[in-house]
Amino acid sequence: MASIYLSIGSNIKPEFHFQQCATALQQVFSNPVWSPVYRSAAVGMDADDFLNAVVSAQTDLSVDSTIELLKKIEVEHGRIRGENKFSSRTLDVDLLLYNDIVMDAENITLPRPEMTTAAYVLKPLADLSPSGIHPVFKKTYNTLLSDLKQNQPESVSGLSRVGLQLDH
Numbered sequence: 001m002a003s004i005y006l007s008i009g010s011n012i013k014p015e016f017h018f019q020q021c022a023t024a025l026q027q028v029f030s031n032p033v034w035s036p037v038y039r040s041a042a043v044g045m046d047a048d049d050f051l052n053a054v055v056s057a058q059t060d061l062s063v064d065s066t067i068e069l070l071k072k073i074e075v076e077h078g079r080i081r082g083e084n085k086f087s088s089r090t091l092d093v094d095l096l097l098y099n100d101i102v103m104d105a106e107n108i109t110l111p112r113p114e115m116t117t118a119a120y121v122l123k124p125l126a127d128l129s130p131s132g133i134h135p136v137f138k139k140t141y142n143t144l145l146s147d148l149k150q151n152q153p154e155s156v157s158g159l160s161r162v163g164l165q166l167d168h
Contacts, residue, residue: 001030002099004066005129006055007112007121009092011042014051015164017077017091022166024073029057034166035124038159043118047088051162054096054124063098067108070095096125100135111135116144119155 006025010017018037025032035054042050059066070093077091096112103110111134115121125132126141133140139147149156 001058001060002066003097004029004057004059004095004099005097005125006057006070007052007092007094007096007115007125008055009050009052009120010090011048011050011088012090018051018053018164018166020077021073021091021093024076025055025057028069028073029059032057033128035128037162037164037166038120038124039162040120040159042088043120050120051164052120052124053166054121054128056128063095063101063103063108063110066098067095096121097135102135117148119145119148119152119159122148123156123159 008018008021010021022032022034033056037051037053039049039051042048061069074091074093094112095108095110096115098110101110112121115125116134116137122141122145126145130142131140134144137144145156
């Protein structure tokens, strides 16, 4: 069974879509555990704030099958494909980590590159797995978060924790 980490984001009815996502993930993965949920300003666009979280889970699916399933969950919850990368969305579910696999393929790069540069991904990941080791940088997620706080303090201070409970 593989250990996976997923990044979850939404800025269209985010509380509703997060609840829907939690139900969907519970149905398809073993032991999903949610980080705290954070609110952050939209990046690269003028839009409503996003809610973001990270989920750890277990799966017997392959990397490709996991990605297909995540895309299906997004579409089932109103995600429209082909939109501008920087656009509002009902649900964005990205595979951050699959065990310690390092790969760069047409449909996926693992570990997901933005997980070390985007505070809205790294902070919830560090909350969920503070002593987890990045498979490329060989640093803990807490250390990577400390590095980000030093280099881009405004990106981390711009996050605010939201009291949304999602473990089912």
